[in-house]
Amino acid sequence: MGKSRRNFLTGLARSKGFCVDNALSSKVTHIVAEDNPAHELWPWLQEQGVANLDKMNVLDISWFTQSMRAGQPIPVEVQHRIQKPSVQPKPEAGPQDSPWSTVSQYACQRRTTLYNRNKILTDALEVLAENYEFIESKGPCLGFKRAASVLKSLPMPIRSIDEIEGLPCLGPETMAVIQDVFECGSSSKVEEVLTDERYQTLKIFTSVFGVGPKTAEKWYRQGLRSLEQIVSDSSIHLNRMQQAGFQYYEDISKPVSKAEAEAVGQIIEEVVSCVNPDVTITLTGGFRRGKEFGHDVDFLLSVPGHGKEDGLLPAVIDQLRSQGILLYSEFQESTFDLSKLPSRRFEAMDHFQKCFLIVKLKKEQVVGQQEKQRCGRDWKALRVDLVAPPAERYAFALLGWSGSTQFERDLRRFARLERNMLLDNHALYDKTTNTFLQAKTEEDIFTHLGLDYIEPWQRNA
Numbered sequence: 001m002g003k004s005r006r007n008f009l010t011g012l013a014r015s016k017g018f019c020v021d022n023a024l025s026s027k028v029t030h031i032v033a034e035d036n037p038a039h040e041l042w043p044w045l046q047e048q049g050v051a052n053l054d055k056m057n058v059l060d061i062s063w064f065t066q067s068m069r070a071g072q073p074i075p076v077e078v079q080h081r082i083q084k085p086s087v088q089p090k091p092e093a094g095p096q097d098s099p100w101s102t103v104s105q106y107a108c109q110r111r112t113t114l115y116n117r118n119k120i121l122t123d124a125l126e127v128l129a130e131n132y133e134f135i136e137s138k139g140p141c142l143g144f145k146r147a148a149s150v151l152k153s154l155p156m157p158i159r160s161i162d163e164i165e166g167l168p169c170l171g172p173e174t175m176a177v178i179q180d181v182f183e184c185g186s187s188s189k190v191e192e193v194l195t196d197e198r199y200q201t202l203k204i205f206t207s208v209f210g211v212g213p214k215t216a217e218k219w220y221r222q223g224l225r226s227l228e229q230i231v232s233d234s235s236i237h238l239n240r241m242q243q244a245g246f247q248y249y250e251d252i253s254k255p256v257s258k259a260e261a262e263a264v265g266q267i268i269e270e271v272v273s274c275v276n277p278d279v280t281i282t283l284t285g286g287f288r289r290g291k292e293f294g295h296d297v298d299f300l301l302s303v304p305g306h307g308k309e310d311g312l313l314p315a316v317i318d319q320l321r322s323q324g325i326l327l328y329s330e331f332q333e334s335t336f337d338l339s340k341l342p343s344r345r346f347e348a349m350d351h352f353q354k355c356f357l358i359v360k361l362k363k364e365q366v367v368g369q370q371e372k373q374r375c376g377r378d379w380k381a382l383r384v385d386l387v388a389p390p391a392e393r394y395a396f397a398l399l400g401w402s403g404s405t406q407f408e409r410d411l412r413r414f415a416r417l418e419r420n421m422l423l424d425n426h427a428l429y430d431k432t433t434n435t436f437l438q439a440k441t442e443e444d445i446f447t448h449l450g451l452d453y454i455e456p457w458q459r460n461a
């Protein structure tokens, strides 16, 4: 209904003690519409993405006026309801006719392999996303990341702006970038960012282990422009992680290959089995998704038995040190507390026991690298992350640590908006029934969420 009509009715209802919300959310119990045909109203409601629409009363204004007269909500009768049309009539033209009508706005309902047919477009969008990340402008950053993620899932290259009609998550700014790329071969906005001194400098600074956008920005504001200037500036205090980041920069700023990840996996496996032969290790992160290169190697340690993971990572770290292959370690003790779940606020890091390491990998240990080892050092420094969740949290931790970050973000968003559930690396909580849903495998979690299972190699969103 029109704004002034709505304001009037809202004021009237509130004056009688009715609770009227300004926004449609899963808290809403009654939706009142006036002069909206069911075949227009229902598709619109469904697009709003509220979780429990089926449980809400979708009502004609007659219910409202009668309730006003009664001074309280009257019982809903069949003549008040605006029934969902059994078959929705097709609009003459529009998203329904688009070849993309089945592309979901959620990455967890798309299958995204590493074969990206739209790399020219997604690279451009990701530069803009990164630039917004540097200025901590979350909204636009997420918008461009989401758009890039949708394009990565497409089974064919987009060749003109008309072809993207009907795709979700592509806002006007994204469309403008894509149009520029098609018309001029590149986007002026992206070119501007790429040649911007601030962007270039922050990109270099954040490439150092332990340096995030905040620190990078601080150094930039102090007039610093290169890594050399930072290490030679005696007024700059580097924390332990950043010191290691600079010390091993040459190695750890280079991508880690799959062969190196496998070699490191063998080392970790041996070390872990010395400490506790019952522990198994699983490769997670980008390499589990089939990537050929990564910035680090992520492993999940699974320990059968309640509480048996206590003290595991400190022992693994000691073992690595005694073998002379530990270059740096930061251990974080578990802060996991079952009684504090579910967490309403998503935190960037989970509460499991974990460590961030730099280890020494002998080049001779890497398959296919023996012939190259003659010149220079015979080892390379490598970034490794280990996480050791309690046994009953394994499936949630595995799903969370397998990524991609965008896939995880959309899993959580889907759970919240479509299922009224809370998902994180620790648990899945159903807010409708106020229960935790148990899971032994990733498949169990997808099933609880009513999602088709997506294989790790299809999660490169």
Ligand code: DCT
Pocket (backbone or CB within 6 Å): 284, 285, 286, 287, 291, 293, 294, 295, 296, 297, 298, 348, 349, 400, 401, 402, 403, 404, 405, 408
């Ligand atoms: N993760 C997450 N939220 C974070 C950090 C990480 O959900 N704040 C998940 C997603 C991926 C996984 O943990 C491992 O993190 P990274 O190593 O940063 O990502 P990656 O996909 O392994 O990327 P790379 O190949 O560059 O290591």
Ligand code: MG
Pocket (backbone or CB within 6 Å): 285, 286, 287, 294, 295, 296, 297, 298
């Ligand atoms: Mg990784």
